[in-house]
Amino acid sequence: MSNMNTAMIEKYRNNFLKEVEANVEEGEWVKMCMQCGVCSGSCPLGPYWDHPPQEIFMMIRAGKREEVLSSSSMWMCTSCYNCIARCPRGLPITHIMHGLAHYADRLGLAPKEQPTRKFAKHFWDNLTKKGRVNELKLGLKLYFMNGFGEGIKTAMKMKDVGLGMWKSKRLSIGELWGGHSIKDTKGLHAILNKAREIEEAKAKKFEG
Amino acid sequence: MSDEKKTGCYICKGCGIGERLNTSQMATIAEREARANIVREHDFLCSAEGVAMIQNDIDNEGVNHIAIVACSRRAKTEAFNFDGVAISRGNIREGVIWVRPDTDEAQETTQEMAEDYTRMAVFEVNAMNVPKPSGEAEGQTNILIVGGGLSGMTAAIEASKAGYKCTIVEKSGALGGHAAQAWKRIPQHAPYKDPEDTGIDEMIAAIEADPNIEVCLNSRVTRTSGAPGRFSADISTESGDTKTENFGAIIQASGYTDHDVSHIDKLGYGNADVITQAELEALAREANGGPIKRPSDGKEVANVVFIQCAGQRSDEEGHLPYCSGHCCLTSIKQAMYFKDQNPDIDTTILYDDLRTPGAGGEDFYRSGQDKQVIFTKGAVNQISSSGNGAKVNFKDRILDEDVEIEADLVVLATGMVPNSGVNIDEVPQDEPGQFEVSVDSILNLTYRQGKDVPQLKYGFSDSHFICFPYETRRTGIYTAGPVRRPMDDQQAIEDATGAALKAIQAAENAQLGRAAHPRSGDLSYPSFRREGCTQCKRCTVECPFGAIDEDEERYPKFNEGRCRRCGTCMGACPVRVISFENYSVDTIGQQIKNIDIPDEFDEKPRILVLACENDAYPALDMAGMAGVEYSAFARVIPVRCLGSTNLIWVTDALNSGYDGCVLMGCQKGENYQCHFVKGSEMAHYRMSKVDDTLQSLSLEPERVATYEVAITDIERAPQLINDMAETIERIGMSPFKF
Numbered sequence A: 001m002s003n004m005n006t007a008m009i010e011k012y013r014n015n016f017l018k019e020v021e022a023n024v025e026e027g028e029w030v031k032m033c034m035q036c037g038v039c040s041g042s043c044p045l046g047p048y049w050d051h052p053p054q055e056i057f058m059m060i061r062a063g064k065r066e067e068v069l070s071s072s073s074m075w076m077c078t079s080c081y082n083c084i085a086r087c088p089r090g091l092p093i094t095h096i097m098h099g100l101a102h103y104a105d106r107l108g109l110a111p112k113e114q115p116t117r118k119f120a121k122h123f124w125d126n127l128t129k130k131g132r133v134n135e136l137k138l139g140l141k142l143y144f145m146n147g148f149g150e151g152i153k154t155a156m157k158m159k160d161v162g163l164g165m166w167k168s169k170r171l172s173i174g175e176l177w178g179g180h181s182i183k184d185t186k187g188l189h190a191i192l193n194k195a196r197e198i199e200e201a202k203a204k205k206f207e208g
Numbered sequence B: 001m002s003d004e005k006k007t008g009c010y011i012c013k014g015c016g017i018g019e020r021l022n023t024s025q026m027a028t029i030a031e032r033e034a035r036a037n038i039v040r041e042h043d044f045l046c047s048a049e050g051v052a053m054i055q056n057d058i059d060n061e062g063v064n065h066i067a068i069v070a071c072s073r074r075a076k077t078e079a080f081n082f083d084g085v086a087i088s089r090g091n092i093r094e095g096v097i098w099v100r101p102d103t104d105e106a107q108e109t110t111q112e113m114a115e116d117y118t119r120m121a122v123f124e125v126n127a128m129n130v131p132k133p134s135g136e137a138e139g140q141t142n143i144l145i146v147g148g149g150l151s152g153m154t155a156a157i158e159a160s161k162a163g164y165k166c167t168i169v170e171k172s173g174a175l176g177g178h179a180a181q182a183w184k185r186i187p188q189h190a191p192y193k194d195p196e197d198t199g200i201d202e203m204i205a206a207i208e209a210d211p212n213i214e215v216c217l218n219s220r221v222t223r224t225s226g227a228p229g230r231f232s233a234d235i236s237t238e239s240g241d242t243k244t245e246n247f248g249a250i251i252q253a254s255g256y257t258d259h260d261v262s263h264i265d266k267l268g269y270g271n272a273d274v275i276t277q278a279e280l281e282a283l284a285r286e287a288n289g290g291p292i293k294r295p296s297d298g299k300e301v302a303n304v305v306f307i308q309c310a311g312q313r314s315d316e317e318g319h320l321p322y323c324s325g326h327c328c329l330t331s332i333k334q335a336m337y338f339k340d341q342n343p344d345i346d347t348t349i350l351y352d353d354l355r356t357p358g359a360g361g362e363d364f365y366r367s368g369q370d371k372q373v374i375f376t377k378g379a380v381n382q383i384s385s386s387g388n389g390a391k392v393n394f395k396d397r398i399l400d401e402d403v404e405i406e407a408d409l410v411v412l413a414t415g416m417v418p419n420s421g422v423n424i425d426e427v428p429q430d431e432p433g434q435f436e437v438s439v440d441s442i443l444n445l446t447y448r449q450g451k452d453v454p455q456l457k458y459g460f461s462d463s464h465f466i467c468f469p470y471e472t473r474r475t476g477i478y479t480a481g482p483v484r485r486p487m488d489d490q491q492a493i494e495d496a497t498g499a500a501l502k503a504i505q506a507a508e509n510a511q512l513g514r515a516a517h518p519r520s521g522d523l524s525y526p527s528f529r530r531e532g533c534t535q536c537k538r539c540t541v542e543c544p545f546g547a548i549d550e551d552e553e554r555y556p557k558f559n560e561g562r563c564r565r566c567g568t569c570m571g572a573c574p575v576r577v578i579s580f581e582n583y584s585v586d587t588i589g590q591q592i593k594n595i596d597i598p599d600e601f602d603e604k605p606r607i608l609v610l611a612c613e614n615d616a617y618p619a620l621d622m623a624g625m626a627g628v629e630y631s632a633f634a635r636v637i638p639v640r641c642l643g644s645t646n647l648i649w650v651t652d653a654l655n656s657g658y659d660g661c662v663l664m665g666c667q668k669g670e671n672y673q674c675h676f677v678k679g680s681e682m683a684h685y686r687m688s689k690v691d692d693t694l695q696s697l698s699l700e701p702e703r704v705a706t707y708e709v710a711i712t713d714i715e716r717a718p719q720l721i722n723d724m725a726e727t728i729e730r731i732g733m734s735p736f737k738f
């Protein structure tokens, strides 16, 4: 358990709703949910979630901190915005889902093997390196995310797509060495470092 | 104007009637067969010129009975409104040309229809008299208000503002009722965010300062007799003093009692820290804005759980089957008592369906959520003492698990039970001349039908909830507030205001001898021929409005002011001695008798349609407007209420060669639409016995059909007529044609 997590438990005792309000992006909306279930019914992935959005909101109100933060559910959100468009109470549900996922990640409670989370990490690493997404590397990373054997299999399955992209010059083998980049990668890294610094300073406050 | 009957028949040729029908043939029939004294055709009868023609006959020719053969009686009512004469209407537009195709083949039967309606109009009006007020009308307009709670006080203030004197009779020692026991009320004004002051003290002060309003505390009504305009009430104090006063109308605002849930084990009522909403109001008043303390040991409440629908909305034994309408908002309000004082207090509202009606309901709910009141959907398994407050074991219906939470205080939303006095279906009235005061009764009416107003369901007073919700089934007596249906403060205020206006209207109408809703303004009233009466009491029993008492000799005693002019008594009377001047067994009977019945070999059956003038008849008119056709063999006669249908009409019709009868009334039963509440039901009941008559005539039972028809049945009502035409085709013509 991270220090920050312990600090948060200490700070909010059993009032998880308040903790969410204070720390999760758009978290102050959770209390306004009227449990109609429209979001859960609208979510294309809802049936595959352990806890669809309506249930997550109820769990927060019922103080189920561990269960919510370690859940894989919020990570399943594809940002389709169906729920936001339909919620009669106007909750920014999509943003709350991402906010919760991010908060869980910060606290170190997010499920380590959750594929969306893993892919998100790879994507971030890939993007921040050169300021441009390196399709080839990202693709390979994704294929081999679950081991070598899986990777070969997936690569074989997708080879026609790959060849097509190569023929139409959307993919270059050269990308494996270096790859394309923005003009000022240094500047980008400086920005990102500063942002991280600010984030960590914020989190520090709680570790106190 | 002389008393001699002089009949004028006026046939209109406008609206295409002249092109479709041979009106001069109709005029000849009116003159030769129906013997109208004056018969005139006009190209445009409802025009100023046409109306002047009729008025001229009234003024200069002494015409006092007028048959207008034109459009439906529902159309052009303003043009054809002549004072001091009897009027009938033959409906040859909506009822003939608009429901028949304009073809050569149809021409003959369409013309026959129109000729029959001409005969019917003239014979009907000849059987009528000009209605005059009976002279029973009397002059009281002050209003008796029974109950001094929020509804009663509102009614008094409103009536006084309109310039009417009133008397409040309150059984307790103070005005204000339940509302005065509350710490704050649900907000009645935007932005609907916080509880408001109740405003009750100001109301009491206003009443005390108002010379129009008399207040009798510690008092009950121990006898009520009379009718609108001339009610007489005994008002008795606890100490036994009684005074008698006269009133024009009565408002019953007797309110509700909190539902007692002590017998429902799972709610744990009886544990010191498990209380009702009403008891929480008392705690809040005691705290006076400071921290609310729990009853067991006076500890400041840090955690409170509200239980919605506690002992309500369930078929389980001892539960109220209905929703009391206010409790969800009340719990939100009460949760705010805690949150507004200290936001750190945990407040949970355990609900199954949260219902927040009214303009501000949703906003107030959101405000509760905004203040971090936790709303949890679940059902109580068991509430019990925890030794330190109470614990609530419940099933969370969203997360689908059993949960137990501890609380310093549990508040139960137990609901309201109407104070409606005695149920007259179960408690019969004392015999005439032996009236005894009932302590359970609210009004102690001397009416033959019972001491209180009739109830519909669950003890709430009966009223036509769609069309005229304040009218009870006792004319001039209006129920308001939670005795009528469950409601919150704001609804009770609206309700009482409406009832006050209705009461004023009833008192004023009574001065003029006019009927109340739905035949408002009608001057006719039922009278009966004493010599013929067999004292069977059917009229007394069947009158939906308790208008008829019994006199010392056990003859019916009509109270015109209580009568709604439905005619149910007239339909009920087996010896047919009850009639109105302008509506009687004869006015309909004459129409039935004088329709032309072709002989059996003509293959032209006749179908008598008796249609309620409130719903079925307008539906048939609208069918005409919409071009829906029906059989040319039908002859439609509007009736005030199907309840006024006397069996003799049906028997006579069948005896004289009609091939079928279709009766159309409104929906009956618990969700009735009948404008006279019980009329349609009575008619259906009577017609269920028509089989005997049919048997004795050796006629098929299919020849008489009784239906419930709604005003929207524009396709169905004509279809029902056509169905009868088909039935006749199948079973053959009546053998009774001469």
Ligand code: SF4
Binding pocket: A032, A033, A034, A035, A036, A037, A038, A039, A040, A053, A054, A057, A086, A087, A088, A089, A090, A091, A093
């Ligand atoms: S749609 Fe909105 S109000 Fe309804 S359950 Fe989902 S978040 Fe709550």
Ligand code: SF4
Binding pocket: A039, A042, A043, A044, A045, A046, A053, A076, A077, A078, A079, A080, A081, A082, A083, A084, A093, A094, A097
């Ligand atoms: S935005 Fe996310 S939570 Fe909302 S419907 Fe789409 S996938 Fe579901």
Ligand code: SF4
Binding pocket: B526, B542, B543, B544, B545, B546, B547, B548, B558, B562, B563, B564, B565, B566, B567, B568, B569, B570
């Ligand atoms: S049955 Fe109808 S018409 Fe007859 S007395 Fe009662 S209210 Fe009047």
